[in-house]
Amino acid sequence: MTRNQWTLGGCAKIIANFLVGILIYLSAFAAFAQTPFAAFAQTAATPPAAKPVYEVFAIRYASIPDFPVNALIAGADPARKLSIAMTVWLIRGNGRNILVDSGFYRSQFFKEFKVDGFIKPSDAVTQSGITPAGQPALTPADITDVVITHMHWDHADGMDLFPKARIWLQKDEYTYYTGEAWQQPRTHGGIEPEDVLAAVKLNLAGRITLINGDAQEILPGITCYIGGKHTFQSQFVGVNTKAGTVILASDNMYLYENLEKHVPIAQTLDAASNLRAQDRMKQLAASPRLIIPGHDPAVFEKFPKVSERVVKIE
Numbered sequence: 001m002t003r004n005q006w007t008l009g010g011c012a013k014i015i016a017n018f019l020v021g022i023l024i025y026l027s028a029f030a031a032f033a034q035t036p037f038a039a040f041a042q043t044a045a046t047p048p049a050a051k052p053v054y055e056v057f058a059i060r061y062a063s064i065p066d067f068p069v070n071a072l073i074a075g076a077d078p079a080r081k082l083s084i085a086m087t088v089w090l091i092r093g094n095g096r097n098i099l100v101d102s103g104f105y106r107s108q109f110f111k112e113f114k115v116d117g118f119i120k121p122s123d124a125v126t127q128s129g130i131t132p133a134g135q136p137a138l139t140p141a142d143i144t145d146v147v148i149t150h151m152h153w154d155h156a157d158g159m160d161l162f163p164k165a166r167i168w169l170q171k172d173e174y175t176y177y178t179g180e181a182w183q184q185p186r187t188h189g190g191i192e193p194e195d196v197l198a199a200v201k202l203n204l205a206g207r208i209t210l211i212n213g214d215a216q217e218i219l220p221g222i223t224c225y226i227g228g229k230h231t232f233q234s235q236f237v238g239v240n241t242k243a244g245t246v247i248l249a250s251d252n253m254y255l256y257e258n259l260e261k262h263v264p265i266a267q268t269l270d271a272a273s274n275l276r277a278q279d280r281m282k283q284l285a286a287s288p289r290l291i292i293p294g295h296d297p298a299v300f301e302k303f304p305k306v307s308e309r310v311v312k313i314e
Contacts, residue, residue: 043069051221051240054093056313058292058299061103062086063116072254072295082255084295086154088121089248089313090130091239092252097138098145099125099165101249102158102238106194109153119309122161129306138262140180147224149250150234151177151199152190160198168218170226171210172233174199181232181257190231190267203277211235225284228253228274230265236281243314245291251294252277259291 069080103121221240
């Protein structure tokens with residue numbers, strides 16, 4: 001072998017070894033990319049997407065005057081009366097109009113209760129001030145989602161008023177009140193049979209999503225939490241806003257007084273569970289000021305008014 005031949009042969013061997021090394025490296029890298037560690041490293045390197053920021057409005061669609069406070073606050077003076085606010089809450093943002101609770105409208109409730117200043121919930125959402133100036137008011141068909149906190153008549157009766165909305169309801173709440181609750185005479189107080197039938201029809205139409213338990217983020221920035229046993233499986237809602245997390249307690253906290261005095265609601269299946277739920281609301285909310293009770297007229301004094309019956313929670 002001549003010197004030139006040895007030199008060429010040596011160079012060829014070096015190049016071949018170099019190429020083999022590259023192939024081994026690429027093969028090893030491809031294998032690594034399939035490992036859980038690689039997936040973790042990629043996830044760790046990618047910051048989580050920012051949650052949408054929503055606006056929240058409280059809408060008073062009616063009042064019930066002279067309501068006994070001891071039906072709201074455990075142990076309250078039976079002589080105390082209050083004109084309670086019948087309220088739904090509207091969440092706007094991320095291309096959605098989300099209603100928390102749907103109010104009532106069926107005729108039988110007006111025979112059972114004295115109702116003042118009633119506006120049908122589907123009309124209440126159309127009021128001015130909710131949408132920005134220059135934009136058209138909402139219509140019932142603009143409501144994209146309705147979160148039902150529990151199946152009581154004054155919160156669930158209007159779920160069929162919003163023709164394009166997806167209905168969100170705790171699975172155990174739906175299952176219980178469409179079945180076992182009716183096997184005994186005292187296990188469905190406050191539940192209207194027509195509302196149960198409406199829920200079943202909506203489910204048959206594919207419009208109900210059943211929420212399976214606690215701390216479920218049903219939409220980005222919107223989380224449902226198990227409540228304090230106001231009903232079989234009541235829930236409350238956390239909303240990401242510019243001010244931080246707003247908690248829409250609904251009837252898991254009737255009045256500010258429940259929270260301020262650490263007193264359970266009067267109508268609960270488990271008073272200790274209700275107090276634990278209230279304590280948890282304090283941990284979740286950006287501020288106690290942003291825990292919004294279900295029927296307190298003071299809500300409409302504490303927050304900026306955008307129209308006669310609507311305030312913005314901020």
